[in-house]
Amino acid sequence: MRLSIIIPALNEANNIRRTLLPLQALRQEGHEIILCDGGSEDDTKRQAQTLVDKLLDAPRGRAHQMNAGAAVATGDLLLFLHADTLLPDNAAQAIAAAADGTRPCWGRFDVRLSGRQPLLRLVEWMMNQRSRITGIATGDQGMFIQRTLFHQIGGFPPLALMEDITLSRTLKRHAAPICLRAKVTTSSRRWEEQGIASTIFLMWRMRLAYFFGACPQRLAHAYQREQQRRV
Secondary structure (H helix, E strand, O other), X not given: OOEEEEEEEOOOOOOHHHHHXXXXXXXXXXXXXXXXXXXXXXXXXXXXXXXXXEEEEOOOOHHHXXXXXXXXXXXXXXXXXXXXXXXXXXXXHHHHHHOOOOOOOEEEEEEEEOOOOHHHHHHHHHHHHHHHHHOOOOHHHOEEEEHHHHHHOOOOOOOOOOHHHHHHHHHHOOOOOEEEEEEXXXXXXXXXXXXHHHHHHHHHHHHHHHHOOOOHHHHHHHHHHHHHHHO
């Protein structure tokens, strides 16, 4: 089993080497790393160029960037990783052990938030439990999908927000997700900068609105306005 690790990035110069350096061992094992840049105005691409197998320019937006990476990927499984998220050391082995090849395969890792505040432990526990109960994975959890299945369903929908949730809903029609106990570590910066309680409220408000049919584009604009208001 060979992985294609696809990382969408936009102005991630402060994080990108921290994410890519631990992945070099996987490159040595034959897995590939694809960075899809959405028009960074900082040093992201220069810092990443020697640490990836393919460096792409793609239309801005995570869905567009991840689809661009998937289009040139050659691995058996696609692993979509945020630019501020670290894989566990045993990531490839954990996926290989769970993906037995007898059925369509997709899933995600448990998540750990990088900060030390005790309330963040509750947040990550809630994220992992919610995902197990609903069968919905999010980008923060490091989603992995069999490449043939990904292309069969048409990839990520071209949405400005909730593309991961929409993809999960489609994938659930083919197979239940593999929910690995191994943990990715994702940055808690948005929680700490915006406030933990207010971030929880904002994210659940957005998801509830989406559940009741709100347009993802309008939700994305509302989310951006809220983020700007808090700065």
